[in-house]
Structures are given as C-alpha cells and as structure tokens.
Amino acid sequence: MEAGKIKNYLLYAIGEIVLVVIGILIALQINNWNEEYKDSQLEQSYYCKLLEDVNQDHVLLAQLMRDNQERILWVNKGIHLLQQEKVDRKEIVQAMQKSINKIRFNFKPSLSAFDDLKSSGKLSIIKDLTLKNKLLNYYAVLAGYGDIQDIVADASLDLYLSPAKDFEEVGFQDIDFVKAEIDTTLVELEKLKPRSFPSTQIRKQLLTEIILHLNTNARKKNVYKTMEQEVLNMKETLEKKCVTKE
Numbered sequence: 001m002e003a004g005k006i007k008n009y010l011l012y013a014i015g016e017i018v019l020v021v022i023g024i025l026i027a028l029q030i031n032n033w034n035e036e037y038k039d040s041q042l043e044q045s046y047y048c049k050l051l052e053d054v055n056q057d058h059v060l061l062a063q064l065m066r067d068n069q070e071r072i073l074w075v076n077k078g079i080h081l082l083q084q085e086k087v088d089r090k091e092i093v094q095a096m097q098k099s100i101n102k103i104r105f106n107f108k109p110s111l112s113a114f115d116d117l118k119s120s121g122k123l124s125i126i127k128d129l130t131l132k133n134k135l136l137n138y139y140a141v142l143a144g145y146g147d148i149q150d151i152v153a154d155a156s157l158d159l160y161l162s163p164a165k166d167f168e169e170v171g172f173q174d175i176d177f178v179k180a181e182i183d184t185t186l187v188e189l190e191k192l193k194p195r196s197f198p199s200t201q202i203r204k205q206l207l208t209e210i211i212l213h214l215n216t217n218a219r220k221k222n223v224y225k226t227m228e229q230e231v232l233n234m235k236e237t238l239e240k241k242c243v244t245k246e
Contacts, residue, residue, distance in 0.1 A: 043125045047241035049113035050135070054235045056110040057142075061231055065224045067102050071217045074098035078210045082203055089197045092206065093171040099213040100160055103153045103220075107227065109142045131237060138234050145227050149220055156216040159209050169194050169202050 078095035081087055114135065117123045126132045172178055173192050182189065198206065 042122070043127060044241075044243065046113055046117060046122075046125065047238055049116075051235065051238035051242045053110035053113050054231060054238055057107075057231050058228075058235060060110075061107060061224060061228055064105060064107055065221070065228070067105065068217055068220050068224060071099055071101060071103065072214070072221070074101075075210055075214045075217060079207070079214070082198075082207045082210065087198055087203070089171045089194075090174050092198075093174045096160070096170075096206065096210060096213075097175055099210060099217070100156050103156055103213075103216065104150075106146050106149050106153075107142065107224075108146070109139060111139070114139060128241070131241065134234065134237065138230060141230055142227060145223050148223055152216045152219045156213050159212055165205070166202065168192060169197065169199065170206065171197070 074095050078092060078099055081092045081095055117126070123132070126135075167173075173182065173189075
C-alpha cells in the first residue's frame with residue numbers, strides 16, 4: 001500500500017510538472033504571438049510612413065521640374081534676344097538671371113521614416129527583403145542624382161559669376177534687387193550705362209554662357225525624369241504595402 005501511494009504521488013507530481021511546463025510553453029508562445037503581432041503592426045505603420053515620405057518626394061520633384069522648365073523658357077528668350085540686331089540690356093540681364101534662378105536648389109529626399117528605422121535599430125522589422133533592398137537602393141540612387149545636379153548647376157553659376165566677366169557692361173547693376181541697393185545720392189546711374197550694347201565680344205560671351213545654361217537645365221530635366229520614375233516605382237510598391245483600416 002505504501003508503495004502504491006508513493007507511485008501515485010510520483011505520477012501526480014510528474015503530472016503537475018508537465019502541466020506547469022505546458023503552461024509556461026503556452027505563455028511563451030502567446031507572448032511570442034503578441035510580439036510578432038506588435039512587430040507586424042509596427043512594420044505596417046512604417047510602410048505608411050515611408051509612403052508619406054515618398055509622396056513628399058514626388059511633390060518636391062514636381063516643383064523642381066516646373067522651376068527647371070521655367071529656366072529653359074528664359075534660356076530660349078535670352079538666345080532669341082541675343083540673335084537680334086538690337087538688344088535691350090535690361091531684357092537680356094533679366095533673361096540671363098532667370099536662366100539660373102534657383103538652379104542650385106537640389107532634390108533632398110524625405111528621410112524621416114527611413115532614418116528613424118535605422119537609428120532605432122528597427123530596420124529588421126521590414127520582413128520583405130526585396131523591399132528593404134529596394135529602399136536602400138532608392139535613397140542611394142537619389143543621392144547620386146543629387147550629386148549630378150550639383151555639378152551641372154555649379155558649372156552655370158561659375159560662368160555667370162566669372163571674375164573675367166565685365167559686370168558693368170553686361171548690366172548687373174540693372175538687376176532689380178541690385179539696383180534697389182544703389183544709393184543715388186552717391187552713385188551716378190547714367191555713368192553706369194554703356195554707350196553701345198552689346199559689343200561683339202560681350203554678345204559672343206553672353207551667347208556662349210546662355211548656351212551653357214541651356215545644357216545645364218536640359219541635363220537637369222533629363223535627370224529629373226529619371227528620378228521621377230524612381231519615385232513613382234517606390235510609391236507604387238509602398239501603396240501595395242500600406243493598408244490602412246477604414
């Protein structure tokens with residue numbers, strides 16, 4: 001009888017231990033499910049945040065493309081003016097200045113969500129490895145295109161502000177925001193007006209310069225179109241991932 005009691009006790013104890021272990025395993029599994037659910041929800045929220053950033057990229061790029069097209073319009077006006085026998089200096093000054101207006105404004109992608117993912121160490125919650133690689137490539141490619149824009153813009157600005165340029169004959173003093181700062185109590189404006197404009201040399205220099213501006217803006221336009229396709233592709237990908245609850 002004593003042996004039977006011991007046997008029953010051992011079986012009971014083992015059963016209790018098994019139940020405790022099963023309970024612990026179930027609790028761990030539930031906790032894992034909760035963590036996976038939280039990660040899944042967080043992953044989903046980041047897809048939508050990334051999409052918001054890419055939408056901002058699209059808005060910014062569209063504005064830069066409009067500005068670029070405006071510069072191209074002024075480039076063509078400038079070429080037209082320089083091809084005429086008589087050239088109004090104020091008109092050509094305006095056309096030259098407008099041909100590079102905002103030319104150094106560069107595209108900077110919105111990095112709020114992506115930087116947060118990296119700095120918080122949460123990049124691993126993006127389970128779609130193809131998308132993760134696409135995101136890394138997206139921001140790297142856009143940065144590279146930004147460098148191209150800087151190089152071509154600097155070429156135009158360097159020529160526009162070249163120390164070898166005859167700024168008086170070209171007429172920088174006729175630019176509205178420059179003219180507004182001339183103190184007419186000290187400066188005689190009439191003496192800043194050349195008797196004949198433009199000289200053969202200045203006409204040639206300005207035509208050469210504005211052709212460079214044409215090249216610069218045409219190159220930027222080409223780059224913008226390529227960047228736009230990158231943005232649209234990423235936008236389409238994230239729209240499929242960002243599923244908002246009604």
